[in-house]
Amino acid sequence: MSLLDALSKLPGKCYAHPISSAPSSASKLNPYLPLPSAGNLLTNAAFLSTLPTPPAGTLINVLAADALATLRSEKAVALISRTAQEAYDHALLGLRLAQDEKAVVYHYISSEVEGAIEEVKDVQGWLDSALGSPNLNGHCDCVDADTAIAQALLKAYNAASLSLLKLTRRAQRPFTDHHCESSRLVINYLPSSISADNVLDVSLATPAPRDKLRHAAESVNEVIVVEAGSGKYGTAWASVVDALDGLAAPVRSILVGANASSAEITGAISATALVTRIGAALAAPTVLPTSITVPTPETTYTNLLHASPAPLDILNDPTKLSANESTSPLYAFGKAIALRRERGLLVELAKKVLKAPNTRPEVHEALAQWLLVRNEPGSGEAGKKIEAALTGATGDEAELLELGCKGHWEKSALWIVISNSWAHDLASSGLHHALASGLDINLLVYETAPSPFSPLAPKQTPKERKKDLALYALNMGDVYVSSVAVYADYAGVIDAMREAEAYEGPGLVLAYLPWGEKEDGEDVGGEKAGPLERLRETKRAVSGGWWPMFRWNPSLPDHKKFSLQSPRIKQALSEFLDRQTHLSQLTLATPAIDRSINSSAGTDIIAARKEKARRAYDALVNSLDSPGLLVLYASDGGNAEKVAKRLVARAKMRGVAATIRVLDEIAQTIPESLGAEKNVVVITSTAGQGEAPQNGRKFLKALPKLDLARTKEKLAETKLTVFGMGDSNYWPRKEDYIYYNKLAKDLFPKLLALGARELAPLGLGDDSDPDGYETGYKPFQASLWRALGVDSVEVVEAQEETVANEHIKIASAYLRGTILEGLADQSTGAIGASDAQLTKFHGTYMQDDRDLRESLKAQGLEPAYSFMIRVRMPGGVCTPKQWLALDAIADEHGNSTFKLTTRQTFQFHGVVKKNLKPAMQDINKSLLDTIAACGDVNRNVQCSVNPHLSHIHHTVYDFAKAISDHLLPSTSAYHEIWLDQKKVGGEAVQDLEPLYGTTYLPRKFKIAVAVPPDNAVDVFTNDLGFIAIVENDQVVGYNVTVGGGMGVTHSNKKTYPRLGDVLGFVRPEDGRLAAEKVMLTQRDNGNRQDRKNARLKYTVDRMGVENFKAEVERRMGKPFEPARRFTFESNLDTYGWVQGRDGKWHFTMFIENGRVEDNSRHQFKTGLCEIAKVHKGDFRLTANQHCILSGVASEDLPEIKRLLAKWGLDNINHSSLRLSSSSCVALPTCGLAMAEAERYFPLLVDKVEAIMEENGLAKDALVMRMTGCPNGCARPWNAEIAFVGKAPGSYMMMLGGSHKGDRLSKPWKSQVTEPEILELLRPLIKRWATEREDGEHFGDWVIRNKIVGETTHGTNFWEGADV
């Protein structure tokens, strides 16, 4: 009888592991169950490391062992067997110890076991019998173990050995002493025997029989421990040293690696080295912890799995397993095999019963139906019919019923989340077996490492690179493989998961989630993990090509099997292929091309050539006679860069040969680069406590390392000055004032100390000065011109930007420019700068992904350009059909999401240039357009959509639409460029803009129509507002307001937000006329010299309200009537269902910050599409970025409610704070954003929400808004609390706007970060909760308590503000 047969016959459950190497004689054993308690497990040594943590009371027989594993359990026993009989006896001993002591027993059996086995007849009887007293003739009473556990185990071992001796007459000893006269003792921990004198073959490795060892070693001169291993030292050696502590004999170590011969071992024993290593490196069979703990961020993917339409089984989901189950992928794999086999058996049985002659007709019919649909969703229902038909069944039918009732009627999607130990060790891990099994299972592997492009990325070894698993799986050919990233393509992840489930075979989904193992807020090498960092990192990884996104579906036709989802890689691939084709043609044509040229060109040479070329170019473009000037800048927020560029432009106008560079670009060549210039200006902003901005840090670091003597020599002819930009009020404490402009103040003397001379005195710009940094910049610039000798050069420095804008408009041939040519240019993702100004009039902005800007620049690539498209949709109303069309446009041409904006329209982001025209055409096909959605024209006209006022909605909506249509530009350029319509009459017929002329308006122009008491459109923030006056349920006319506007420039106190003034009342029929004349008054009187002063609000203040009114009346040909009374109550949306007077229902839903997307928390985009398919009314967008499902008939209500509930869109159970908050888009798409808004604001709301709840204010509304820059798209300047981005992570903070939008806020803190915001708000909110008067809103309370002064008019916005 073989050993394996004998072991498998031992009582209790016996299991073999793993599947592929289960001994054939053990094939009757079920290898797929969890590790048993008090069981007897057979495993191959190679698979030991993949075992899950064994439960107490398990015996693990490690077959063909060549090394001992590190044991994990405190109560562990390790036995070593070198013969078959010893292995059998040790297995009995092990069972006994596992059973009695609840120990985990590892039993290592040599690969060379041989010899006959004498079995014990009544093993169970022995296991059940009581053990005798361990009075073992000296075998046990000498034990002196260090710990009580080890001592108890040793006693138990001795007792069991004695008992077994009585039963078998074979003695079991902790070691076998092959005593032989020798001055050295060899202690052998190898599972095989070794030939040497005086050898102790250890059988009980753990716990160590310390006294026995000491006794054996007492009389020798040296002790040699032989064990398997190739590390620094052996674990057995360490335990022997410990046991022999105090003895004089030195303890040598021999570590035996792979393939070491016995002669080598003998030779090592005879040598004298303290540690000898022989053989090749051995993978230590350490037992790895294999439990999966799914960190919180990774649940993103598991949440997505739960959206599976099929019944879902995540086989190692820790939350679903019982106590004795394991989260190990191995266990999950075993379970998957068992489940699939059971289902296979069910199908076979069903077929068998179907064919059986005596099967009853009802059973026959039920089975036939089920077999037809068995792999489809819903097959469980057919199964239930079988259950009903099989009541009281016997034989095969009973077995069939039993299997079906175990949950196999419907096919489950089986998923296994793969642990690191599986993913990192592909060749010898179970992952290979799972992929090669052909089973219909799906494996989910997380890659959590940051990309190599990340500044925070630690080095990743190739072994740890999980993305290579995809390659391995692709090689198999019949495995579905996809590589996805939830922060890059959410819909793609869902598609991949569903495809993997649909594929009948193994599926592997590699999911990227940077720092997924870290909780939010944990340090990730200098920054804190969080959704934003993960998103940015994903973008870097995907756009840089490090994490490719693709899907390989073997079930599709050949040409469709592989699909690449990474757009930038796609582009790079096609460019690469084009170039390759081109180059190969070139090579063929001129075979003499020296292929070594490229390889010999090192990066230094390339860099040096570039530098030389740059100098040559500069020399060429600049006059040699003019003074040279190098302007260096370091800038975080973009201001210093802007100043630097403007300085260069102005210097050139004065004949100075000026060039510009980023400070860090010369970090490696400071002496040469500065020494080559006669005049240098450094312009820098200040970060933190006087640190350098990001692109100046390398320069600063390089300064102290310079060779001073050499640098002085080089800079002998260089003159230099510095202009610093900072904010003297940034640090509220006086003692922190030293940080104001600290960098510039430190840098200037440092540079002079390097040998340069002063070109002009140090200049300091202060954001807190009345004109911002300009106050300090002007004298600095003047002194610079003097120093360069160009101060007397007369240059007209008009407002370049504004004039440029006006010129662009005039020269554009009514908004044509060279847009068409720009769109056709495939060499860049961008269009020309002047065309980028013109496309705004067509409703699209060029933007670039700000998250990627720096990393693409570092790779020498152009920014990731894309376009934002804004739809013109007066009044914010669209039909369900239009909604579906717009949804499809986001998927086909954009980034699969769209935004409901504060101007009641749709915005698409991420539309790349080649998709721009098709997207515009699709928008037009849906009977919408984008004309004048942006630009210096009248923009989308807003109107109140409050469902409580549905009975007059159509009146104000028609009014808004009529004004919008009336003020539309007339140019046919839009149709020509985007819709391919030819100019009517060729060049003979010219466009005419009767309202706008060739220069259009000085700036944008916004109109809104409000219906009191609802001011959700914030009518006073518009250039022109109409307040509907309703009498007897009829709109009798409108009060007209003028002069509202939100845009401000940080630190420029000449700019301010303003609320509109009421001019008077007009009848409905005069509304259009009034709108036109107000706009034309602005057209002719607005400031076209300075875009920062060009909005109507400045015109009104410059002219005076009364004069402005008179001018409008003159143009109208009639006066305004006196304004009528009106009262606003709120500028918020009211959520939930409302029934209108016509009996129709309206539901206002909450779409946080207007972002319509599918993500791990909700699938609003899909849900709204489903609703649009059945909805018969319309969709109305609110100015607070939410959506109203309008005009639902009573009979359709149940279905709409069902769908709203299904997609979570009926959830309006948020805190009042969240319901009344809003933010603009900002990063990463808005080119003007200085800080995050939409992506970050919900996180801030979470925290403020907690403060509100602490104070019992969960149900109290508070208008809180955030924008990424002072342009104010989300109307922060009249909110009760507002934050306006100044720099990444820091915001200007305002308080004191009103709850109904009729009072501006007041700047309170010039620059705050999140901790400061929370620290400031906590006591304020607490006070408000306790001190407020009945119903007093927060904004009113802060004014009454003089926390901030009241802003009574835009012109006193900055007054008394501590910023």
Ligand code: SF4
């Ligand atoms: S407020 Fe500024 S950052 Fe926000 S969307 Fe408007 S322009 Fe962009």
